[in-house]
Amino acid sequence: MTDTPVGHPRTHTRPTGGTPRTGTAPRAATARKTGSDLHLELAAGGRRAALMAALREAIRSGRLTPGTRLPPYRSLAADLGIARNTAADAYAELVAEGWLTARQGSGTTVAERAEPVTPARTRRPSPPPRPAHDLRQGQPDAASFPRADWLAAGRRALTAAPNEAFGPGDPQGRRELRAVLADYLARARGVRTDPDRIVVCSGFAHALRLLFDGAGAVLPGRVDGPLAVEAYGLSFHRALLTAAGVATVPLSLDENGARVGELTNRQDVRTALLTPAHQFPTGGPLHAARRAAVVDWARGRGGLVLEDDYDGEFRYDRQPVGAVQGLDPERVVYLGTVSKSLTPALRLGWMVLPEHLVDRVLAAKGEREAWASALDQLTLAEFIDSGGYDRHVRRMRRRYRDRRDQLVVALAARAPHIEVSGIAAGLHAVLRLAPGTERSVLKAAAYRGLAVDGLADYRHPLADPDTTPAADGLVVGYATPPDHAYPAALAALCDILPPPV
Template sequence: MEDFWSGVGVDLHLDPDSARGRRAGLERALRDAVRDGRLVPGTRLPATRRLAAELGMSRGTAKAAYDQLVAEGYLRARQGSGTEVAARPADRVPAASGTAGAPAPRLDLRPGSPDVGAFPAAAWLRALRRAIATAPSMAYDYGDPRGRAELRTALSEYLGRARGVIAPPERIVITSGYVQGLALLTRVLDGGVVAMEDPGLPFHRDVVRRAGGRVVPLAVDELGVRATELGDEDAVVVTPAHQYPTGVTLHPERRRALVDWARARGRLIVEDDYDGEFRYDRQPVGALQGMAPGHVVYLGTASKTLGPALRLGWMVLPPNLVDAVADVKLHSDHHTESIGQLALAELVTSHAYDRHVRACRLRYRRRRDRLVSLLGARWGLRGIAAGLHALVEVPDEAEVLERAAREGLAVGRLGDHWHTAADGRPQGLVVGYGTPRERVYPEALEVLGRVLGEVRRGRASTG
């Protein structure tokens, strides 16, 4: 007969084979549960008294079964802590070979991440508590695919105030980050031809392709994307506030050219405002969306301001795309998780989010200044007025990266961002000064400076 037993809060399905006798049947059931992984090492088992009562056998029989499996090495009896599943040599699986098992670099200056150690845990916990305390019971049910009204309302005010975005709540769709927003939009466009910045992030190009789109390159120079080179593409994806990876800000004339193209051809601009809150040496650059809200999809995220683990992003859509995007999202994941949305809404409306962004802006500016102080006089630095990364011009990416790897330092490479590899492309390092924890950032910079110095001296000696 099949039984369910529980103990110390754990339920487990067992099938003792009574035909073999009660003790032997229990031993086999427990042994099989350990072998096939239903009982993992460290799992505490119920006391023999409780197990015996639930399986309808004597306590002595249950204890004898435990003792036998302890002797065989399947279980471990700990004085005062009961009995638990033991770790056996067969359970220790060697690490997989290849990149999946590659150790993390000791020092990490790769771009793409903020200092996650600066996550405002205390403020988030307060916001979460307040949100849960006031949330209606329906907040725990399936929700609107567009997202919680509380967060869409909070973002409407914040984005208008901080980024110049025209964002009525009914035109906002909450997503699980920028990547989901880009994929949803590509699907709504039924694939189509999407122009993307060259250089730009390869992963984002892959997202568009996997969603059915066809990607074409759009060149970037010191003024940003060359908008006049656009033709009959269905959409263009741009990072106007702080181009990734060159760091340039889209020139006002290029902005106007983009908007003119979209209006004249009835096309779409996708604005990736991934780190628009972080600016240092200039006045805030408003979002492009404010110039043409009927032709621009604004994509933002909490990944750079708070942390990627939250998986919270937002789309501000032209009116004619809201229903289509919501429908695709409904059939993709139904809706983004709700409790985090409520907490973020509370964080925004209480202005704790603004305070956190200002604190981060000051922290990252100090980091940027240290980078400029170390390299600015000797190496070409670009994109330092804003954001979380800078581009360092170098003569040979491969040589620098090889030397850096020997020192345990990882850094981004400009060459990885071109649509196609070709000789004569500019070379550089994409340095993410937001990534390291505060305590290791000085060492990471020291190693970077030493590596670049070695490269320069080596070239001088052979020149």
């Protein structure tokens, strides 16, 4: 039987379902929209009437939009288990009614004049307008993502990948990635580990959830009390811990980092979360004596140090500060990601664990990897192993150092009275303001379309005002703006800074 439908007495246009003939250009709308795989549910009763009703409903509801090409009637009949003539007659009837159009060699399509019913939509608040200048912290330079090198690494990784890599994911992470991470972290960050003690996760927040959140979490029973955190840090992380039922107590800060000696006065604390390489957001590394002291405290207390190494690759004024984990791998959980070095869009991070915690973390993750893509893991492994990651980090280190220098020069020229701190590393700086001025400066920034963070937002609500006095300031991220927009962003920043007191 040919693919030409049985004629219908009310139309001379015969629907077809074949592909366009060579040399026949399909319409632009149908070239982009096909309906070869079509879901239809036929009601009880006559097959032709049921098929016509199902097609009308699909068009009315908007599931089949004008210009969509339908499958050949023979294919549709086979899919639905109905006679070919039944499907052909239904198509011809809908052409006659104006729901469909048919041209020899171009197939059967939904008519352009068939207007779908717009489904009701829940009204949602409009997204906030994009700022004219974005100096918020936390984002790397999106334009500098190494797209070509990443794509090349992905091709090589997929070509070499074993077949089992395309099956269910291992919750510990791909062995290829864990092996290169063990080498890289030892070389670049002074971490002491092996692949079997690394667990891949989707980022720092995911790691916290595995450790603390839910019935299967690793540490709540072991913490047996509040978690010590730094007096300044991300409120998002504190909120995550609070939601998991974990109370946090702040450690005071000074120019040498967290005052870890305060831990000895808290008998109920057995775990501390720190940013030793570059205190977030105030800047500065944890002093060497305090690094040793916090490890000694963890040994004596039978506790743990959670080390958040969020931007350890980016240090400008001296050699990188190594990881605290290297002092005692059995008392420190090292946490890292590619969120700052590459992009947060990858959703890849890692936990370097004491040996006795590996199985507990894997039990918390479950039998299969639910978050971190195995293909992204393989690509990252190849990117690191080929040297592409090192080259990218070195290039971005130079780029961010230049951005930092531009910020410092602009402030020296237009606001020399403003103290700048935290500039030895990372992707942001802290501008100290006169007491009582932060709120008004932020209002002025919003008026100018300048997005920037206030320092007060990062302060722990229980921070001791005697040991860590509240300070007014701005947390200025210098990685986000594109090159052409950065000078204007710096000018807008200088415009809203208050004059000398």
